[in-house]
Amino acid sequence: MVLAxxxxxxxxxxxxxxxxxKNKHLLGFDSPTRGVITTIKEAVDNSLDACxxxxxxxxxxxxxxxxxxxxxxxxxxxxxxxIVPAQVPFVFGKLLYGSRFHQIRQTRGQQGIGIxxxxxxxxxxxxxxxxxxxxxxxxxxxxxxxxxxxIETNEPDIIAAGPFEWDRTHGTRVQIEFRSTxxxxxxxxxxxxxxxxxxxxxxxxxxxDDESFTFERVSQEAIACPVAIQPHPHGIEFxxxxxxxxxxxxxxxxxxxxxxxxxGKKSAQEICGRAGLNGSRKVxxxxxxxLKKLLAAMQEVAVPAPPATQCLSPxxxxxxxxxxxxxxxxxxxxxxxxxxxxxxxxxxxxxAAIGYGGRLPAEGNAILLRFANRVPLMYxxxxxxxxxCVTGITWKxxxxxxxxxxxxxxxxxxxxxxxxxxxxxxxxKDAIAGIPEIEKEITLALQDLGRExxxxxxxxxxxxxxxxxxxxxxxxxxxxxxxxxxxxxKPLVDTSPIEGKLMRKMIAKKATREGNVTIExxxxxxxxxxxxxxxxxxxxxxxxxxxxxxxxEMDGQFTKVWKIKIPPREVWRxxxxxxxxxxxxxxGIEDAKKMVVDLDV
Amino acid sequence: xxxxxxxxKSYSALLRIASAWYDQMKAGEIPSISLPTRTKFNIEFDDxxxxxxxxxxxxxxxxxxxxxxxxxxxxAYVIGFIKQQLKExxxxxxxxxxxxxxxxxxxxxxxxxxxxxxxxxxEILSDVPREGFHLHPEENGASIxxxxxxxxxxxxxxxxxxxxxxxxxxxxTIPNNVExxxxxxxxxxxxxxxxxxxxxDRLIENGFDExxxxxxxxxxxxxxxxxxxxxNKISAAWDLPVLVFTDGDPWSYRIYASVAxxxxxxxxxxxxxxxxxxxxxxxxxxxxxxxxLPSDKLTEKDQEAxxxxxxxxxxxxxxxxxxxxxxxxxxxxSEQQAFAARGLDFVTKxxxxxxxxxxxxI
Numbered sequence: 001m002v003l004a005x006x007x008x009x010x011x012x013x014x015x016x017x018x019x020x021x022k023n024k025h026l027l028g029f030d031s032p033t034r035g036v037i038t039t040i041k042e043a044v045d046n047s048l049d050a051c052x053x054x055x056x057x058x059x060x061x062x063x064x065x066x067x068x069x070x071x072x073x074x075x076x077x078x079x080x081x082x083i084v085p086a087q088v089p090f091v092f093g094k095l096l097y098g099s100r101f102h103q104i105r106q107t108r109g110q111q112g113i114g115i116x117x118x119x120x121x122x123x124x125x126x127x128x129x130x131x132x133x134x135x136x137x138x139x140x141x142x143x144x145x146x147x148x149x150x151i152e153t154n155e156p157d158i159i160a161a162g163p164f165e166w167d168r169t170h171g172t173r174v175q176i177e178f179r180s181t182x183x184x185x186x187x188x189x190x191x192x193x194x195x196x197x198x199x200x201x202x203x204x205x206x207x208x209d210d211e212s213f214t215f216e217r218v219s220q221e222a223i224a225c226p227v228a229i230q231p232h233p234h235g236i237e238f239x240x241x242x243x244x245x246x247x248x249x250x251x252x253x254x255x256x257x258x259x260x261x262x263x264g265k266k267s268a269q270e271i272c273g274r275a276g277l278n279g280s281r282k283v284x285x286x287x288x289x290x291l292k293k294l295l296a297a298m299q300e301v302a303v304p305a306p307p308a309t310q311c312l313s314p315x316x317x318x319x320x321x322x323x324x325x326x327x328x329x330x331x332x333x334x335x336x337x338x339x340x341x342x343x344x345x346x347x348x349x350x351x352a353a354i355g356y357g358g359r360l361p362a363e364g365n366a367i368l369l370r371f372a373n374r375v376p377l378m379y380x381x382x383x384x385x386x387x388x389c390v391t392g393i394t395w396k397x398x399x400x401x402x403x404x405x406x407x408x409x410x411x412x413x414x415x416x417x418x419x420x421x422x423x424x425x426x427x428x429k430d431a432i433a434g435i436p437e438i439e440k441e442i443t444l445a446l447q448d449l450g451r452e453x454x455x456x457x458x459x460x461x462x463x464x465x466x467x468x469x470x471x472x473x474x475x476x477x478x479x480x481x482x483x484x485x486x487x488x489x490k491p492l493v494d495t496s497p498i499e500g501k502l503m504r505k506m507i508a509k510k511a512t513r514e515g516n517v518t519i520e521x522x523x524x525x526x527x528x529x530x531x532x533x534x535x536x537x538x539x540x541x542x543x544x545x546x547x548x549x550x551x552x553e554m555d556g557q558f559t560k561v562w563k564i565k566i567p568p569r570e571v572w573r574x575x576x577x578x579x580x581x582x583x584x585x586x587x588g589i590e591d592a593k594k595m596v597v598d599l600d601v
Numbered sequence: 602x603x604x605x606x607x608x609x610k611s612y613s614a615l616l617r618i619a620s621a622w623y624d625q626m627k628a629g630e631i632p633s634i635s636l637p638t639r640t641k642f643n644i645e646f647d648d649x650x651x652x653x654x655x656x657x658x659x660x661x662x663x664x665x666x667x668x669x670x671x672x673x674x675x676x677a678y679v680i681g682f683i684k685q686q687l688k689e690x691x692x693x694x695x696x697x698x699x700x701x702x703x704x705x706x707x708x709x710x711x712x713x714x715x716x717x718x719x720x721x722x723x724e725i726l727s728d729v730p731r732e733g734f735h736l737h738p739e740e741n742g743a744s745i746x747x748x749x750x751x752x753x754x755x756x757x758x759x760x761x762x763x764x765x766x767x768x769x770x771x772x773x774t775i776p777n778n779v780e781x782x783x784x785x786x787x788x789x790x791x792x793x794x795x796x797x798x799x800x801x802d803r804l805i806e807n808g809f810d811e812x813x814x815x816x817x818x819x820x821x822x823x824x825x826x827x828x829x830x831x832x833n834k835i836s837a838a839w840d841l842p843v844l845v846f847t848d849g850d851p852w853s854y855r856i857y858a859s860v861a862x863x864x865x866x867x868x869x870x871x872x873x874x875x876x877x878x879x880x881x882x883x884x885x886x887x888x889x890x891x892x893x894l895p896s897d898k899l900t901e902k903d904q905e906a907x908x909x910x911x912x913x914x915x916x917x918x919x920x921x922x923x924x925x926x927x928x929x930x931x932x933x934x935s936e937q938q939a940f941a942a943r944g945l946d947f948v949t950k951x952x953x954x955x956x957x958x959x960x961x962x963i
Contacts, residue, residue, distance in 0.1 A: 468667045473631070476670035479707060481626050483677040487619040487684060497629035502665075 042114030043076035050080035082136035093156025142166035235345020253279030331357030348419035355412035366411035398450035512580030537582025544576035614727030746772035747816030849884035
């Protein structure tokens with residue numbers, strides 16, 4: 001007893017702020033380097049969410065500047081709807097304060113921890129209060145605040161506040177100073193680049209000390225803001241049910257229909273019946289035992305999936321492709337948006353994309369871009385369900401090599417999971433938990449895209465093979481003929497019948513010999529060919545026979561065009577003095593029926 | 602075959618290849634050529650000549666892809682080059698030809714291996730050894746020491762040489778063109794071909810050649826074509842037993858195999874290069890056990906090589922299967938000079954005489 005009393009003296013409640021001070025890693029502040037990224041990420045998430053709600057095309061400015069040896073000043077400014085002055089201290093100076101926690105729709109931030117955690121982190125490392133400027137409209141004055149958090153009570157500590165002259169008509173600007181390093185600069189730019197890929201309607205301007213970067217928008221349409229929906233009976237937990245019941249004046253049947261999505265009178269009756277409760281009872285009078293029975297009955301009764309179209313905002317296949325194409329130069333991109341689906345009563349939707357070739361690194365592991373509700377996941381790739389799905393796919397089936405299950409080569413994979421409740425493995429929101437329903441959707445999307453990529457690669461290989469063959473037949477065999485004729489001491493054997501027999505195409509050859517350029521077109525098809533020969537090179541071809549129908553010059557490059565008609569099995573030839581080089585193309589005939597061979601290469 | 606006959610044969614064979622291509626192209630066909638597949642899965646024992654030769658598996662090279670067309674183009678250039686060389690009675694080394702190809706534009710060789718391989722292809726196609734193309738290898742053959750006399754047609758005239766009396770301590774050096782040597786006479790009971798220089802010197806120092814009437818041949822590791830051709834010539838002309846004495850490891854058994862049966866790379870020349878009557882004297886895996894020789898553990902590569910030899914048709918005899926399996930089981934290998942552990946005279950006074958009488962040579 002004595003011991004218990006002793007212990008009781010030490011037992012007291014802990015403030016959330018105090019708890020997080022001791023558990024910084026839970027929020028993504030485990031190291032100073034990571035702190036920068038987490039802070040910017042939280043501020044940018046808030047800005048994008050706010051702009052979305054206000055239907056504004058986001059214009060976000062980010063600046064990171066070194067103020068003293070180890071202290072960095074981070075500024076994030078947006079053109080969002082602003083925050084009313086009375087709310088500012090709570091949004092930035094109180095942990096777990098937010099507008100979206102109780103809403104059921106897709107948002108980036110959720111719990112109201114992110115940005116205030118950054119404020120707390122700044123206060124702990126540099127002691128400098130966070131400065132917030134916000135303006136809600138042209139008619140309102142802007143307000144400026146200096147804010148900290150009272151750690152013991154988790155309440156805002158306003159150091160200074162007052163109206164402020166600001167050139168923006170609406171928006172919010174946060175300025176946070178803390179001890180850090182710029183070791184993660186590459187990762188930071190990566191984060192912004194990826195954010196810009198999945199938010200193609202936003203523009204980001206970044207200043208890093210003296211360097212500046214812009215991630216331009218490719219879509220001029222503000223994305224539709226997801227609408228909050230009622231909770232789904234399958235996705236509810238006891239505590240939430242208890243709170244809802246306590247706030248309701250309705251009877252049980254009405255309560256079920258009014259407060260939950262997709263519950264009609266019939267389902268309500270079924271739930272009541274299964275729980276053994278009378279539908280006309282006031283819900284407020286239900287006991288804990290009754291509620292437990294009710295909850296169990298709600299899980300058992302079949303209710304249609306929650307309406308996903310309003311509460312989720314997928315990026316869309318077209319915009320994913322455009323977003324990727326703007327940031328990565330690739331030969332192939334395909335995207336998939338899967339139909340919405342449900343896990344434990346929460347709507348979710350999977351989107352994926354695969355890119356291939358171009359300037360992606362040819363060696364090593366594929367690039368994997370993971371997103372949850374349009375936010376890039378930058379850490380803990382190995383712990384994420386997305387990674388597990390990617391590794392679980394037999395890439396060999398799609399002719400993509402893999403190393404330890406992970407695809408290798410010039411491949412980029414993007415996976416976006418959108419949900420009213422993204423199941424993260426921890427509060428730092430770095431990795432998605434392995435929910436079978438979500439994993440199944442990711443796998444289906446990737447398999448579908450894998451098939452598409454395989455088709456692309458095999459088509460490309462086929463045309464490569466045809467080109468290789470053309471090169472052999474049109475360029476090398478004539479040389480073999482020359483040498484062999486010389487050895488056997490007989491007249492030069494003509495190899496054009498081989499060409500014609502093999503190719504059955506329009507073959508254009510260009511060769512430069514002793515200061516003379518010759519272009520030769522062989523029509524090995526069975527039809528007349530009405531074509532234009534386009535040649536762009538530094539030669540002006542003034543002495544060309546026959547003369548070009550059209551010549552124009554740009555930056556020392558001459559475009560020459562000959563319009564000609566070649567009957568089947570006939571040859572057309574032009575030659576002029578020059579050095580060769582440049583490009584040759586034949587137009588007016590389909591790609592499959594022509595082959596251009598540069599004999600000088 | 603005389604030198605003139607050989608040249609005539611190679612000239613017409615090469616021209617035949619070129620003419621075939623000419624006719625193919627004239628008929629509107631893509632030029633092509635077919636060659637035996639050159640792997641160990643395509644060598645067969647020829648009962649008549651008692652050597653291993655390429656089997657029936659052929660691969661066709663058609664100039665329908667850039668790679669194959671370039672290969673044929675290179676071959677055409679080499680044929681043109683050899684034709685010129687034969688006409689002007691010049692000769693060159695493979696390395697020189699590789700440098701000359703610098704001027705062949707698209708047909709130039711990427712690496713020397715490529716030109717070597719191409720020459721082997723031409724040997725197969727024409728059934729003429731490269732000497733007939735006036736191409737000779739870079740390195741000289743190894744050395745011979747023993748009671749025999751030869752006559753060599755050198756660039757400075759005909760010379761008669763006795764391989765004990767007229768040579769220095771290191772012996773007579775086999776020239777790269779053995780066709781210019783005539784074997785005159787000998788006073789030997791057998792030929793012993795030795796892998797390492799150390800053992801070759803040991804046998805000379807101990808007077809093994811005089812005592813046992815032996816011709817000593819230093820193989821210098823994997824023997825050059827001229828060394829193998831010389832052994833083939835001695836064996837054919839004088840009908841002497843040829844014994845191969847190497848280290849006791851899988852790589853050395855391959856030296857024996859290439860002397861006895863020919864190398865996979867040159868199976869088309871086996872009749873000229875292999876000495877099917879040669880026998881392996883040692884060092885046998887069982888010797889490591891019986892004489893308790895100093896030894897090393899086998900490496901993983903050694904183990905792999907031994908296992909690969911078990912599937913090599915050249916080692917498909919009871920004797921070799923027994924010895925190789927024994928070695929895999931013991932997991933040991935020894936060098937031939939390990940006999941020194943039993944005294945410097947042990948190898949010449951005890952080991953070799955014992956093995957020779959066991960094999961019925963003396």
